[in-house]
Amino acid sequence: MKYTRLTKEQLEELHPEFITFLATQTIDKKEWDKLKDKSPEIALQEIDVFSDLIWDKAITNVRFIDHFSKNHIFLFKCHDTFLESIIVHTSEDSVDFFTTEGLEWLGNNLFSDAVTIQTGKKEVSENRNEEVFKIIENGGIISKGDLYSKLTTLINVS
The missing domain is CATH 1.10.10 (Arc Repressor Mutant, subunit A)
Structure with a gap:
């Protein structure tokens, strides 16, 4: 299988x-x-x-996956031959991205020293679906890409 x-x-x-x-x-x-x-x-x-x-x-048919943890948000845009990612991390231990308050905190502190944002790209031409499945299997949630798109716009504007 x-x-x-x-x-x-x-x-x-x-x-x-x-x-x-x-x-x-x-x-x-x-x-x-x-x-x-x-x-x-x-x-x-x-x-x-x-x-x-x-x-x-x-x-x-999956194009976007969001994966949240307490202090990290991993956002993926899935293309046919590669995956793009945005990784958001906070060093603030009191912040929890699983909560509404944590996401509001992120919105207010996105460009502070307590938040780091990294982008990446990974080629996956042969096993694209298996790579996408691994992300889902590890807790990723298929999304419409709203957060990915908003962060991409904010990162590129600033």
Whole structure:
């Protein structure tokens, strides 16, 4: 597997797509029930293949990921062959970027000595989706890129 197996809940949500997938494998309901009963390892392999297809399609469409920790914000813009990043860090131990107050503090202190901002770029031409998946798996949240865009504008203006 390239990614992770979809959960039972995710599979239930994607039930019509899974039925279509099984049909492309020439597996009808009767055959699927027999597989689950007599060859559960093969049934799991089918679920794994389907999971990879779903993850691959979803991740291909991801353009922005936000990852927050107490004193860091990692923002990613995902292109086809590279990832751009903005990393915001504060040395203020009392600030918590998980809270509204922490983000308000950041807005008021963005250009103070207590905040460092770094930018980066990483080439990922062959395994783009796997790299993006690792970020999501480690706590990244798919976003619309609002914070990334705002910070890019602020950094470039100042």
